Amino acid sequence: MLLKDRVAIVTGGAGINGLGFATARMLAAHGANVVILDLAGANPAGAAAELGPQHLGVVADVTNKEQCDAAAQAALARFGRIDILFANAGITQPRKTLDITAADYDAVLDVSLRGTLLMSQAVLPAMREQRSGSIxxxxxxxxxxGGGILGGPHYSAAKAGVLGLMRAMAREFGPDGIRVNAITPGLIATDIIKGKLTEERKGEIANDIPLARLGRADDIAGAVVFLGSDLSAYCTGVTLDVNGGMLIH
Ligand code: NAD
Known part of the structure; x- marks a missing residue:
């Protein structure tokens, strides 16, 4: 058990086919108590119940500071500590640069980038008090x-912003014993790509990937368990590619 009695929050964790739920399931299998945070419509309580009665579901919108803080407080009230934050919630939109509206920009950046900042702000005080934590x-x-498969340029920008935020937080909170890392998934078969790619296009993409397949949600879960556990105790500020070798050049 790599994570016995650790407490992990997974944002955007309720989608049964998503990276968040697969990761929540693997965190729980390694002994963690998991807090699944998601929008009301995604039914985080139901997803947590799927994992077992000791886990907690919390409704929160990661773009809303009060709701992020309340979710962290709910985790602390139930479990007394927060060891891991997997800031996973994200949305994408297939847009070309000239078609991105102000509302599109806000929607995409708010969930991935603002949401990562707000949830980090919500858990960092507890982690600092514990003098340990992994985001x-x-x-x-x-x-x-630079995109090219699904998301528009605003999605690429949001996800690039996440890398800068991650590195800056890793630098700031390293002395407190808090590690901050990022994963960069390649193309993973979840609801986010559902109906957006033909089987033929998926085959073409797989042909260009050294491991010759699209990713599976559990490929991401394994990387997150590694970064959340003491196996990665000396890793911070790391960008971990989980993409089947898509970027080797
Ligand atoms: P998904 O659409 O299956 O899951 C996203 C989850 O986030 C959903 O449960 C949704 O309800 C939740 N969510 C959306 N807005 C939210 C908000 N404001 N507050 C709280 N929760 C919110 O997507 P996925 O494929 O599992 O993607 C998970 C993450 O991985 C995203 O950040 C995505 O951008 C990223 N990613 C995915 C892929 C891929 O190929 N699937 C590749 C690279 C990165």
């Missing part, structure tokens, strides 16, 4: 290669 931010291969 895992969710960027994307889209930040590194």
């Amino acid at each position: 895992i931010c969710t960027s994307s291969v889209s930040a590194q290669r």
Whole structure:
């Protein structure tokens, strides 16, 4: 058990086919008590119940500071500590640069970038008091290669912003024993790509990936368990590519 009695918050964790829920399930399998945070419509309580009665579901919108703070307080009230934050919530939109409206920009940046900041602000005081903690931010291969598969340029920008935020927080909170890292998933088969790619297009993409397949949600979960556990005790400020080798050049 890599995470026995650790407490992990997973934002955007309620989608049964998503990266968040797969990660919540693997965190729980390694002994963590998991807090699944998601929008009301995604039913985080139901998702937490799927994992077992000791886990907690919390309704919160990561773009709202009060709701982020309340979610962290609910985790502390139930479990007394917060060891891991997986800032996973994110949305994408297939747009070209000239088509991005102000509302599109706000929607996409608010969930990925503002949401990562607000949830980090919500958990950092408790982590600092404990003098330990691990925050895992969710960027994307889209930040590194300039999109090109699903999200628009505003999505690439949001995910690139997450990398800068991650590195700055890693620098600031390292002395407090808090590690901050990011994963950059490649193309992972979840609801976020549902209906957006034909089987033929998926095959073409897989042909360009050294491991010759799209990613699975559990590929991400394994990377997050690594970054959340003491196996990565000397890793901070790291960008961990989980993309089947898509970026080797
Ligand atoms: P998904 O759409 O299946 O899940 C996203 C979850 O976030 C949903 O449960 C949704 O309800 C929740 N969410 C959305 N807005 C929210 C808000 N304001 N507050 C709280 N929760 C909110 O997507 P996924 O594929 O599982 O993606 C998870 C993360 O990984 C996202 O940040 C995404 O950008 C990133 N990512 C995904 C891929 C991929 O190929 N699937 C690749 C790179 C990065």
